[in-house]
Amino acid sequence: MPEPVKPTGQNLASELYKHLKKRAEDFDNKLDGSQGVGVRLIPSGQSVTFQVTALGYCDPSLIIFAGVTESGLEVQLMQHVSQLNFLLMAMPRPNPEEPKIPFGFIQ
Incomplete structure (x- = not known):
């Protein structure tokens, strides 16, 4: 079986x-x-606000936000790059x- 090809672009x-990462660090x-x-974020017409504790990605197309809502609930959002708007x-x-704590990033 051939090895999977890592996407490029x-x-x-x-x-x-x-x-x-650069924009968030500058802002922070x-x-x-x-x-x-x-x-x-405003997915499906509802507003979701949270403190970001980590940012990561999963190639080829997912950006991952982790954090805590204003009410203290832990959240993790996985967003497709084509739908990213925040x-x-x-x-x-x-x-x-x-x-x-410095703005955190995960991979």
Whole structure:
């Protein structure tokens, strides 16, 4: 059986991940210690807002967001790169008295 071929090209999730990582890190660096990076998504007409704790990808086409909602629930969103549409926003950190953890990324 032939070995699977790893996809190549500019439309891979890994390429989008690099751009998202840079934008999110730049955004995070502008926030004060009481704020963290949040994301607001509007899938199926409902608004979902959560503090991002990790960002990753699965080539060829999935971007993965992990985080915590304002009510403290852990969430993980897997989004196809063709459907990615979100708003980076400043959110109050749940524990601002603890040291700010750098924006996290997973692969």
